[in-house]
Every structure is written in C-alpha cells, then in structure tokens.
Amino acid sequence: MTATLDRPAPAATGGGLGNVLTDSVTLTGRSLAHWVRNPATLIASLAFNIVMVLMFAFLFGGAMAVPDGGSYREFLMPGMFAMTMIFGISMTTIAISTDVERGVTDRFRSMPMAPAAILIGRAVADMLFAVVTLVVMMLVGLAIGWRANGSVGATLGAMGLILLLRFALIWVGIFLGLVMRGQEAVAGVQTLEFPLGFLSNAFVAPSTMPGWLGAIAEWNPLSSTVTATRVLFGNPGWGGDSWVVANASLMAVVWPLVILAVFLPLAVRRYASLSD
Structure with a gap:
C-alpha cells in the first residue's frame, strides 16, 4: 500500500508589476522606519556636508579666485550640491553590505516577494534622502549668501540634474555593497568618493592642473553636472575650450545614463548570484 503525501505549494515568486510596486513601497518604508529609529547616520551625513560648506566658505574662500570677480559662495554651492551626491554613495554601500552580512537579504530572498523590490526599495529610500539633503544644502547656501539667479524653471532643471x-x-x-563586506566596503567607497569628488571642477579650474590631469577632471561626470548647474543657477564658473565643457548640459544627462546602463545590470546580476 502506498500513501500519497501532499507537498506544500512553493511560495509565490512575487512576480508581476503590481507585486513589484507593492513590495518596493514596503521595503522603502522599512528603510525610512530604520532611519527614524536610528537617525544618527543621517544626522552625521548632513552634519558632514554642512561642515564642508562652512569650511570652504569661511576658511578657504579667501584664497580662492573666482571667475570674473563673482561671488565665491555662489561659485561654491553648485559644486557642493554635486559633491553631497557623491558622498551619498557610502551610505548606500554600507546599508546594502550590512544587510547582506547579517543575512537580512537572504531572508528577503526566501520570502514570497518580488526580487527586484529589494533593490528598488533601497534606491527609492536613498533618493528620498538625497532630496532632503539637497534641500538642506540649498537652505545652508542661502544662509551664507548663495543665490539661484536663474529662472524657476532653470533652478528646477539644475536640481533635476543633481x-x-x-x-x-x-x-x-x-x-559595491553587494560585492564588498564590512571595512572593505567602507575603504572601497572612500577610495572612490574622494578622487571622483575632488578631481573635478568643483573647487579648482582644470586649466590650472597638468594637461593630462585637467583632461581627466573635465571628463569627470561630476564636472559636467557642476558646470551645467552653475549655468542654470546663474552662478559663476570656469570656462574651457574642450568639447566636454562646451556640451556640459548634454553630458550632465549622458553621464548618469551611462553609469546606470553599466551598474544597474551589474547590481541586478550580482544580487541574483548571491546564493550561488
């Protein structure tokens, strides 16, 4: 005599656009709730950015030559806005790396939720914090004398590029958070953030650098965003004769799209291979 055992049905995979959206909202809420309960990381990030502005505005500003004798603080702030976006990489990397290291990501993968929602939820939460960061930085800029001299539409366009x-x-x-762990993740991100941020036109004219280094600075994606936003904000900025400087507004859109085209698929593939 044989007995037939009923096997439990496999958990739903969470497929479908509706499930992706619902799960993404849920995981975005998880990140926001975590920040509310443990705000120290966010406060430290905002404080670091504010201190950077105050240091450059009040300590180093007197030694900086501004194009055409313009306001140094108006020149400074578009570069600082973009720099804060660069320094946000570490927060994303450490959060992802921590979830993987503690097994949180594996638990999510074993649950009946859309796999894409785990990454989308993180991205949406970090974008919300980026908006808050940008608003805070603009308020700090206004407090120290920065002004957006362009139209409302140009100002919104500059914010959109940032x-x-x-x-x-x-x-x-x-x-990077999916690839690296612990202190390796922190060191790896800092190795990326500082050269990418400072080897640009945010604070120093590329024309003052050695030729090869100035070319790298001009082709830095950050430089295109800074140049384009300075124009849109109506703030002073460096000139230049190279193609990338002349087409900074175009490259401020192209560079992020290229970065997305490279790293979004890499992140998805790496996430899919975590259990391999």
Missing part, C-alpha cells in the same frame, strides 16, 4: 546624478550613483553604491 538628483539624476545621485540616482545613477545609488546603483554604483548598491553594486
């Missing part, structure tokens, strides 16, 4: 860069960099952070 946030587009941040969205692309989020996927760099997600990929």
Whole structure:
C-alpha cells in the first residue's frame, strides 16, 4: 500500500508589476522606519556636508579666485550640491553590505516577494534622502549668501540634474555593497568618493592642473553636472575650450545614463548570484 503525501505549494515568486510596486513601497518604508529609529547616520551625513560648506566658505574662500570677480559662495554651492551626491554613495554601500552580512537579504530572498523590490526599495529610500539633503544644502547656501539667479524653471532643471546624478550613483553604491563586506566596503567607497569628488571642477579650474590631469577632471561626470548647474543657477564658473565643457548640459544627462546602463545590470546580476 502506498500513501500519497501532499507537498506544500512553493511560495509565490512575487512576480508581476503590481507585486513589484507593492513590495518596493514596503521595503522603502522599512528603510525610512530604520532611519527614524536610528537617525544618527543621517544626522552625521548632513552634519558632514554642512561642515564642508562652512569650511570652504569661511576658511578657504579667501584664497580662492573666482571667475570674473563673482561671488565665491555662489561659485561654491553648485559644486557642493554635486559633491553631497557623491558622498551619498557610502551610505548606500554600507546599508546594502550590512544587510547582506547579517543575512537580512537572504531572508528577503526566501520570502514570497518580488526580487527586484529589494533593490528598488533601497534606491527609492536613498533618493528620498538625497532630496532632503539637497534641500538642506540649498537652505545652508542661502544662509551664507548663495543665490539661484536663474529662472524657476532653470533652478528646477539644475536640481533635476543633481538628483539624476545621485540616482545613477545609488546603483554604483548598491553594486559595491553587494560585492564588498564590512571595512572593505567602507575603504572601497572612500577610495572612490574622494578622487571622483575632488578631481573635478568643483573647487579648482582644470586649466590650472597638468594637461593630462585637467583632461581627466573635465571628463569627470561630476564636472559636467557642476558646470551645467552653475549655468542654470546663474552662478559663476570656469570656462574651457574642450568639447566636454562646451556640451556640459548634454553630458550632465549622458553621464548618469551611462553609469546606470553599466551598474544597474551589474547590481541586478550580482544580487541574483548571491546564493550561488
């Protein structure tokens, strides 16, 4: 005599656009709730950015030559806005790396939820914090004398370019968080953040650098965003004769799209192979 045992049906995979959206909202809420309960990381990030502004505005500003004798603080702030987006990479990387290291990501993968929602939820939460960061930085800029002299539409366009860069960099952070662990993740991100941030036109004219180094600075994606936003904000900035400087507004869109095209698929593939 044989007995037939009923096997439990496999858990739902969470497929479908509706499930992806629902699960993404849930996981975005998880990140926001975590920040509310443990705000120290966010406060430290905002404080670091504010201190950077105050240091450059009040300590180093007197030694900086501004193009055409313009306001140094108006020159400074577009570079600082973009720099804060660069420094946001570490927060994304560490959060992803911590979830993987503690087994949280494996638990999510074993649950009946859309796999894409785990990464989307992280990206949306970090974008919300990027918006908050940008608003805070703009308020700090206004407090020290920065002004957006362009139209309302141009100002919103500049903000859009800054946030587009941040969205692309989020996927760099997600990929690095999936690849690296612990202190390795922190060191790896800092190795990326500081050269990418300072080897640009944010604070120093590329024309003052050695030729090869100035070319690298001009082709830095951050430089295109800074140049384009300075124009849109109506703030002073460096000139230049190279193609990338002349087409900074175009490259401020192209560079983030290229970064997304590279790192979003890499992050998705790396996430899919975590259990291999």
